[in-house]
Amino acid sequence: MSQSVSLFSMATAGLTAFVLVSVIFMSADLVQASEASSAKSPSCTCPENGRNASGRPKLAGLNTPLDEADEDAALESLQFALSEVADGSSYVWHRSHGRLSGIVKPIGSFKGKQGAVCRTILVVLNSAEYSKRTEAVACRLPTGVWQLEG
Numbered sequence: 001m002s003q004s005v006s007l008f009s010m011a012t013a014g015l016t017a018f019v020l021v022s023v024i025f026m027s028a029d030l031v032q033a034s035e036a037s038s039a040k041s042p043s044c045t046c047p048e049n050g051r052n053a054s055g056r057p058k059l060a061g062l063n064t065p066l067d068e069a070d071e072d073a074a075l076e077s078l079q080f081a082l083s084e085v086a087d088g089s090s091y092v093w094h095r096s097h098g099r100l101s102g103i104v105k106p107i108g109s110f111k112g113k114q115g116a117v118c119r120t121i122l123v124v125l126n127s128a129e130y131s132k133r134t135e136a137v138a139c140r141l142p143t144g145v146w147q148l149e150g
Contacts, residue, residue: 002086021080066127070100074125079103082119082146099128118149 066074073095079089079102094101103124112118118139125132138146 066100070095073100074102076139077102078121078123079146081106082121082140083144085118101126108134112137112149116140119146 004084053149073093077091077093084104085104087106087108090103090105092103103122105122107120107122108116109119116139118137120137121136122133122135124134137149139149140146
């Protein structure tokens with residue numbers, strides 16, 4: 001019995017991660033950072049050494065899709081914020097490689113279906129190329145894992 005509960009928790013966590021990343025990064029209304037403002041981005045002020053002839057910092061044009069570790073980090077941050085952060089407060093996180101960061105802000109809490117604790121959250125994810133802000137509802141399963149609704 002405990003093994004099936006454990007498998008259920010893992011499957012739920014994986015599904016939640018997939019849904020979160022899909023909702024945030026794969027929706028049609030993504031805004032590319034370069035399109036967010038019409039101002040021209042400043043060129044690199046680094047000394048010219050021949051390795052960066054384009055005038056832009058080396059990582060500025062990096063267009064790397066999220067890997068499994070990035071998805072896990074986003075999910076862990078979401079789970080932590082839902083469990084530990086008070087309504088109205090924000091949890092800010094950054095990946096060590098600098099290509100992904102986010103903010104999770106629980107907005108309100110309420111009782112959902114069958115008395116489960118649910119929270120309305122605002123999630124902002126930023127990658128090298130994109131920034132996405134979305135509002136969602138997550139409810140706590142009996143196992144303690146938070147699952148996105150809808």
